[in-house]
Amino acid sequence: MLTFPALPADTGEILMQRLDEVAQFSEGGPGVTRRPFTDEHRRANQLITTWMQQAGLDVHIDAAGTLVGRKAGPPGSKTLLIGSHQDTISHGGKYDGMFGIALPILVLESLREQTLPYSVEILAFADEEGVRFPTALMGPRVLAGTFDDANLQKTDKDGVSLAAALSEHGGDPDSIAAAKRNPGDLIGYLEVHIEQGPLLESLGLPVGIVTAICGIERWTVELTGQAAHAGTTPMDLRRDAFAGAAEIALAVEGYCQAMDGLVGIVASMTLSPNVPNAIPGKAAFTIELRASDDLIREAAASALTQWAEAVSKRRALGCRLTKTYAQKAVPCDPWLRGTLVRSLTHHDFRPHRIMSGATHDASAMADLCPVAMLFTRCRDGLSHHPDEAITAADAQASAACLAAFLQMLDSD
Numbered sequence: 001m002l003t004f005p006a007l008p009a010d011t012g013e014i015l016m017q018r019l020d021e022v023a024q025f026s027e028g029g030p031g032v033t034r035r036p037f038t039d040e041h042r043r044a045n046q047l048i049t050t051w052m053q054q055a056g057l058d059v060h061i062d063a064a065g066t067l068v069g070r071k072a073g074p075p076g077s078k079t080l081l082i083g084s085h086q087d088t089i090s091h092g093g094k095y096d097g098m099f100g101i102a103l104p105i106l107v108l109e110s111l112r113e114q115t116l117p118y119s120v121e122i123l124a125f126a127d128e129e130g131v132r133f134p135t136a137l138m139g140p141r142v143l144a145g146t147f148d149d150a151n152l153q154k155t156d157k158d159g160v161s162l163a164a165a166l167s168e169h170g171g172d173p174d175s176i177a178a179a180k181r182n183p184g185d186l187i188g189y190l191e192v193h194i195e196q197g198p199l200l201e202s203l204g205l206p207v208g209i210v211t212a213i214c215g216i217e218r219w220t221v222e223l224t225g226q227a228a229h230a231g232t233t234p235m236d237l238r239r240d241a242f243a244g245a246a247e248i249a250l251a252v253e254g255y256c257q258a259m260d261g262l263v264g265i266v267a268s269m270t271l272s273p274n275v276p277n278a279i280p281g282k283a284a285f286t287i288e289l290r291a292s293d294d295l296i297r298e299a300a301a302s303a304l305t306q307w308a309e310a311v312s313k314r315r316a317l318g319c320r321l322t323k324t325y326a327q328k329a330v331p332c333d334p335w336l337r338g339t340l341v342r343s344l345t346h347h348d349f350r351p352h353r354i355m356s357g358a359t360h361d362a363s364a365m366a367d368l369c370p371v372a373m374l375f376t377r378c379r380d381g382l383s384h385h386p387d388e389a390i391t392a393a394d395a396q397a398s399a400a401c402l403a404a405f406l407q408m409l410d411s412d
Contacts, residue, residue, distance in 0.1 A: 007399055037065060037165035110399075215294045221245070230278055244317050248266065262300055266287055267285065289301055
């Protein structure tokens with residue numbers, strides 16, 4: 001078995017301390033609220049820059065406002081990109097995104113005296129969540145050359161444009177196109193992230209290997225029946241739009257429960273009239289489906305929309321179905337995944353494979369280069385919440401696996 005220098009035994013504890021420290025750069029209220037290109041973001045960047053410099057990295061901000069720390073390898077060597085996002089949702093947790101920035105910096109600090117046969121760049125992306133501006137994944141999309149420049153003119157609630165905020169933060173809207181990276185210069189992209197779900201905890205595993213980032217499909221459904229008095233209309237003569245919506249919701253739940261690798265939900269429902277003594281004449285709601293296999297997702301959408309139409313016909317309801325969003329699944333690269341498998345087994349962790357049901361920076365980076373993700377267990381599967389939590393022991397496990405990955409990457 002390959003042997004590598006062990007990480008310091010307190011790596012996990014130091015990482016938790018750093019995550020607590022950077023979480024202070026937040027707007028008021030519970031949890032962490034750090035929107036891109038704000039004072040909180042600027043102060044977080046200053047602290048992350050200090051960490052990067054302690055790890056011996058050369059630091060700069062690119063045109064899209066991404067903070068980059070680089071460990072140069074031999075001349076002419078390719079580059080491995082590692083990163084995640086430092087912005088949060090409103091009143092989010094301290095680990096979503098930032099964990100995948102602080103951890104690789106700390107690992108590279110531990111490996112500072114070791115020469116790797118390739119270059120490494122840590123990327124602290126500015127805007128993954130899309131909370132301040134009506135756009136998201138800006139940093140990776142700029143690197144991949146898929147960013148729409150029209151987004152630069154979009155504004156936040158105060159009327160500040162993305163271009164203006166980016167310029168004030170040290171980015172350069174005029175150089176967005178030139179920031180596109182050459183795929184031939186890159187090994188790939190790795191993202192370390194909390195799972196944001198309960199599977200690893202249920203299996204008693206500290207880490208897991210992502211097979212794919214799910215594809216997503218959303219539909220709006222509008223059912224039209226007849227509003228009427230709830231006390232005077234016989235049950236068999238009702239055209240109850242909500243009853244039809246409830247039947248469709250149960251069908252979505254049942255279909256997804258019966259199909260491995262598929263999750264779905266009916267949500268965002270509005271009724272009219274929404275009063276206790278009237279039959280709902282209208283019901284509008286959304287259906288969202290997610291799967292790591294696009295064929296499974298598309299088959300589910302076809303079956304469930306046909307079911308919605310059949311339910312509506314049987315109940316004498318009008319039915320309007322509209323697809324509002326579709327995003328293809330992003331498979332993780334087999335070679336990078338294989339290296340992750342070896343890094344986990346090296347430390348005697350079972351390399352459980354897991355689908356990511358959430359979107360990540362890696363989904364946009366896949367348009368540039370091969371991608372892989374390492375998940376870390378989180379308490380109760382909770383994320384996007386102030387109570388989001390991991391343990392120092394699991395942070396240590398993730399750091400050890402990443403360190404082994406970095407040292408195994410060119411060992412074939």
